[in-house]
Amino acid sequence: MRPEEGSVSDKATAASPSFEQTISELETIVNEMEQGDLPLHEALKKFERGIELSRLSQKALVEAEQKVRILTEQNGEAALQDFAADNEG
Template sequence: MPKAKKTADNWNYEASVDQVETIIAELETGDLPLAEIFQQFEKAVTELKKCDNFLQEKQQQAQLLIETLSPAESE
């Protein structure tokens, strides 16, 4: 399994989700010009990729912790 890409130290998952939600709300208004829609969509996709990478990394860390806490199986 490929290693998840590291995010910037100052990046915050919750702030990123808030940003995506704000972008979605703006897109749903229908008031943005077409070029702005594509720019905002691109920002949202970029943030969602960062969120996905973060969650994959944390899932791998949790799995590793679970494996180290589980007793070794008898063979």
């Protein structure tokens, strides 16, 4: 493989926005659509992008949950524990 040719997964990883960027863009789309002044074709484009972002976000959350389960696994069994926030009270 030539140096200028990356693998498909390398390109996908480099092009993938972070979870925070995805949520931020999704919030922007929701706000724009809630205003109700977009032309139909633009609203449909925004809706499609919103669905795509929603799926990316859900996938990231599932992957994070799987990592947490792996990290908290004890004695061959998952030891799910409630998350305790530091700022309770």
